[in-house]
């Protein structure tokens with residue numbers, strides 16, 4: 001008997017999957033690959049059930065002979081070990097980033113005369129509804145909130161991109177690229193105080209109040225499912241912070257990062273060029289503990305951000321604070337630097353990891369931007385935040401367009417670099 005292999009990455013079975021199995025059965029014994037969590041989060045939606053549950057689900061389907069685990073989005077390992085006579089797939093992977101997977105499968109099958117069978121993708125209202133329901137489920141507070149902790153366990157490094165509006169949220173949510181035979185996407189969103197303030201034309205000095213920040217978060221949540229980390233600045237008064245923790249938790253925010261500064265906060269990238277005061281260890285530890293005391297679920301995270309390197313207080317001060325804040329209950333440590341050279345950041349991570357193997361470390365490589373994610377991960381970093389790059393790329397593009405229209409007294413000269421009208425009107429999904 002011949003073997004027909006297909007890979008599934010779904011939590012819910014619909015007509016499309018049943019059709020694939022039906023078609024595959026015509027060619028041989030049907031073996032389904034259950035895509036691992038690690039591969040799934042780089043390529044598709046976040047799983048709402050475990051790999052074990054997905055395996056059981058696929059095994060229970062009529063016409064399925066066997067279920068195996070596929071650990072990588074590319075088929076090399078599976079094809080080498082299983083040598084299926086046929087690989088069966090929906091025909092919706094001919095365009096976009098998935099095309100690379102198709103090409104990979106074709107070349108692997110070619111080596112021994114295996115065949116690719118492409119089944120027309122099933123577009124019907126029931127399938128669309130199931131997709132919609134899955135998305136809605138992921139957007140619910142109880143799913144979204146815990147997802148950051150799940151990601152920290154699942155992936156070597158959680159990749160976070162700045163979002164400050166529904167539109168930028170959609171970019172973080174939907175951008176998937178294929179590069180060097182791998183598919184990739186961001187894991188989570190950072191609601192930066194710098195970018196949220198900048199989008200409102202305000203300075204980054206805690207002037208944009210919490211109600212307004214919550215409004216931004218809600219705009220993003222309306223159209224996305226990925227977890228959110230809020231830049232909570234100093235956390236404000238402890239008496240206010242505890243209420244805000246409750247609100248954020250209830251909304252489904254996964255984490256708030258608060259920095260150990262007091263008084264009028266200025267952006268860290270000014271460093272010592274402006275007056276900034278660091279909070280005492282005692283004062284800031286009390287704020288962390290009060291926040292942890294206030295939260296109701298185990299999902300939410302309060303991450304302590306240490307400004308010692310920014311304020312040139314030295315490595316020892318940063319490390320002392322890191323252990324004190326962890327002891328006070330912080331669920332993670334963010335260490336910041338505004339140096340181009342990553343040396344002090346990497347030294348902090350190495351030394352912190354000598355005594356603390358577990359507490360997640362967060363970095364924001366705006367200045368030390370030469371370090372790749374893999375290197376951070378080798379130094380024990382768990383979360384990397386690209387804190388302002390969307391804002392910094394959009395602003396010059398918009399400014400140049402405004403200047404050129406003024407210069408040429410018409411818009412023809414700028415048109416080539418604009419998104420076509422046809423595309424902008426279909427950018428946003430309709431229900």
Ligand code: SPV
Nearest residue numbers: 192193194231268269387
């Ligand atoms: C932000 O994005 O607002 C931050 C990071 O706090 S930084 O601007 O580098 O201080």
Ligand code: MG
Nearest residue numbers: 192193194231
């Ligand atoms: Mg900030």
